Each structure stands twice: as structure tokens, then as C-alpha cells.
Amino acid sequence: MAGLSSLSGLVYSTDNGRMCPDCRQPMASCQCKAIAAAQAVPAGDGIVRVSRETKGRGGKAVTLVKGVPLNAEELQALGKKLKSACGSGGTVKDGVIEVQGDHCEPVMKLLQAQGFKVKRAGG
Incomplete structure (x- = not known):
């Protein structure tokens, strides 16, 4: 007790x-x-990594965006912009933007247009 x-x-x-x-x-x-x-701005290497994941999601693909050097409010706004550009849903959890579906290429192009240094991570 x-x-x-x-x-x-x-x-x-x-x-x-x-x-x-x-x-x-x-x-x-x-x-x-x-x-x-x-205090929510993460310290990273300045590279935004975009990957595709299906683990633990019933076989459904999700595009993950990690390492974005923005605070929580700006990250929410960027997540909303990415989701609307891809025409799908998603969420922002623990500094990671999740976009439902396999949208790695459009997300990478949008992030590069915003001025971020972007790399494709994973397979």
C-alpha cells in the first residue's frame, strides 16, 4: 500500500x-x-528520416517521419499538412509523424520543399 x-x-x-x-x-x-x-524540441543530427512500417499494424503500411526539429505545436501543423497532401489520416506521437499508407515519396518531396534535409530510412 x-x-x-x-x-x-x-x-x-x-x-x-x-x-x-x-x-x-x-x-x-x-x-x-x-x-x-x-522543452519539446528534440536534439538531432538535422536529418529528417522517412520510413515505411507495417510491424504491429495488421499488415497495413504506415509512413513514419522522424527527427523533425520542431516543437510540438509546429509538429502537429506539419503532420496535418502532410496528411492532407497525401489524402489520408494519421497522428503525431512522441515526436514522430505517422501518415496512414505508403506515401514515402510524396512526403519526402513535401519536406524537401519546406527546406528540410530528408533521407529515406529502412527498406
Whole structure:
């Protein structure tokens, strides 16, 4: 039961609504997200890698874009632009843009047009 105290905490208040589990402030005035967004720019070698993956996806192909040196908000905007250009869905998780389908070539051309140094990774 020693670990229970770290798991217990206020997550919802009838007065303020949802509460941040880290700073225990209402989500509207939470400072954790602002700090995390400012520190979210990954340090890499400056090369954006585009690959195709099917592992763990039921045989469906997904185009992965890794190593983009942008913060979280800019990464979301770039992901949206790539998805709309390819005419498919996708998501942005942990600094990686996932576009549903095999769209490596169009994604690479779009990223090069944006001024990124792009490499094809994987097979």
C-alpha cells in the first residue's frame, strides 16, 4: 500500500473541473503543459528520416517521419499538412509523424520543399 499514496490525488473537482495530476492546479491554469511544450524540441543530427512500417499494424503500411526539429505545436501543423497532401489520416506521437499508407515519396518531396534535409530510412 506504500505506492497507493503516489497514485492517489485529486483529478476532478466540482468547483474547477479537471485537475492536473502533476501540479494539482485546474487544467485551465496548469503550467506543466507550457513548460513541456517549451522543452519539446528534440536534439538531432538535422536529418529528417522517412520510413515505411507495417510491424504491429495488421499488415497495413504506415509512413513514419522522424527527427523533425520542431516543437510540438509546429509538429502537429506539419503532420496535418502532410496528411492532407497525401489524402489520408494519421497522428503525431512522441515526436514522430505517422501518415496512414505508403506515401514515402510524396512526403519526402513535401519536406524537401519546406527546406528540410530528408533521407529515406529502412527498406
